[in-house]
Amino acid sequence: QQQVRQSPQSLTVWEGETAILNCSYENSAFDYFPWYQQFPGEGPALLISILSVSNKKEDGRFTIFFNKREKKLSLHIADSQPGDSATYFCAARNTGNYKYVFGAGTRLKVIA
């Protein structure tokens, strides 16, 4: 059972556009949501994260929007650059056992 779902599986945008990556979850015990960026051959690197008590988190060109009622969140990448081309994972922490569950990822390609 996939507890964290991501969409789309892959996304292509032009340089300068805003890329929107979606994530949804089912477990109400999830309280913290980090997003990771992964380049081929490397480990996932933390990009930005949000607690369930917040509805928005910004860090430079990266913004998370969070809707607790609908159990949905999204990562917006403004002014996308070719260097942003990577796979992005949404993760969720279970507040009961501190386990992190990951989505299947969204592969982003930014065309110059």
Add this chain to the structure above:
Amino acid sequence: EAAVTQSPRSKVAVTGGKVTLSCHQTNNHDYMYWYRQDTGHGLRLIHYSYVADSTEKGDIPDGYKASRPSQENFSLILELASLSQTAVYFCASSDRRGVNNQAPLFGEGTRLSVL
């Protein structure tokens, strides 16, 4: 600098053989995790640990054992390696203590091929 180091970085094993993947962290974190990554599945949790000498089952523990002999070290053991265990394995550490939430920091991964 916070770091999670995995060894080996890649390994070829024979079916039925024993494989040990090692992980070392210098972050003074209490939690450590082992994930496997397969195309289309993201990262799936195999085992994790929140204190030395204790391990917990993750979501896909079958065929794997884990060992946490110290706070800094966490190993993943495949007693009888199988073809289906060919994957990239990631170790991560995180800290539950303290005021700030800290998402897991990942190592560079170990690419395991079972033939």
